[in-house]
Amino acid sequence: MSKQEESWYSTSLNLGQIKQVLGSVLARAEISEMRGGPLNDLPEFAILAEQKGGLFKKPNFGNGLAAAQILVHDSGDHRRIQFVALGTSAGANLAGAWQVRNEGFMDRAAAGAAQPVLRSSKNLVAAVVEGLNAVDPQVQRVG
Numbered sequence: 001m002s003k004q005e006e007s008w009y010s011t012s013l014n015l016g017q018i019k020q021v022l023g024s025v026l027a028r029a030e031i032s033e034m035r036g037g038p039l040n041d042l043p044e045f046a047i048l049a050e051q052k053g054g055l056f057k058k059p060n061f062g063n064g065l066a067a068a069q070i071l072v073h074d075s076g077d078h079r080r081i082q083f084v085a086l087g088t089s090a091g092a093n094l095a096g097a098w099q100v101r102n103e104g105f106m107d108r109a110a111a112g113a114a115q116p117v118l119r120s121s122k123n124l125v126a127a128v129v130e131g132l133n134a135v136d137p138q139v140q141r142v143g
Contacts, residue, residue, distance in 0.1 A: 002086070002087070002088055003086075003087045003088060003118050004084050004085060004086050004087065004118075005084070005085045005087075005118065005121075005122060006082065006083065006084050006085075006143075007082075007083045007085075007125065007141060007143065008080055008081065008082050008083075008141070008142045008143035009080070009081045009083070009129060009132065009139055009140065009141055009142060010075075010078050010079070010080055010081075010139070010140050010142045011078060011079050011081065011132055011136050011138070011139045011140075012077070012078050012079075012136060012138060013079060013132065013135060013136050013139075014079070015044055015045055015072060015074075015079065017135060017136075018045070018072055018079060018081070018132070019045070020135075021128065021131040021132050021134075021135055022047070022049075022070065022128065022131075024131060025127050025128050025130075025131040026049050026051070026124075026128070028051060029049045029050060029051040029066075029124075030049070030050045030051065031047050031048070031049055032047065032048045032050075033046070033047060034046035034047060034048055034069065034071070041073075043071040043072055043073050043082070044072050044073060044074045044079070045071070045072040046069070046070070046071040046072070047069070047070050048067065048068075048069050048070075049066075049067065049068050049070060049124065050065060050066065050067045050116070051065070051066050051067075051124065052064070052065050052066075053065070053066060053117075053120055061120045061121070061123040061124045061127065062117060062119055062120030062123050063117060063120060064115075064116070064117035064120050065115065065116045065117060065120065066116060066117065066120035066121045066123060066124040067085075067086040067087075067116035067121050067124075068083055068084060068085045068086060068121050068124050068125050068128075069082075069083070069084040069086065070082070070083055070084075070128065071084075080142065081132075083125040083128070083129075085118060085121035085122045085124070085125050086116045086118070086121050087115075087116045087117050087118025087119070087120075087121050087122075088115040088116065088117070088118070
């Protein structure tokens with residue numbers, strides 16, 4: 001079962017400053033640009049950040065894959081940043097592993113190998129928020 005945790009922050013940083021923070025905090029992450037559909041409230045900037053955890057990976061957001069959607073919305077004199085930490089439940093990972101073992105096929109996603117871990121994803125979001133706070137101490141959680 002997929003899970004996600006959404007949070008919103010407000011900052012006076014401009015888009016260039018936000019991108020600098022993201023580039024610093026997520027330097028080792030794989031970044032994919034997200035595109036919205038014609039009916040979506042299109043953000044000024046939208047990415048999916050993914051980083052596989054491990055003992056020798058720095059920064060290490062935790063065990064497994066950390067993944068979060070990061071969307072920046074222009075609100076005139078400030079920016080609203082939407083974070084969506086992505087993950088799966090332990091039950092979904094176990095069910096996928098059972099399916100692989102009992103049905104004899106190797107699908108990494110079904111086995112849970114490529115599925116994001118919610119705790120690691122929340123750690124990724126927390127690291128980005130901490131980076132934003134270092135540049136703009138007035139960053140506020142607004143949702």
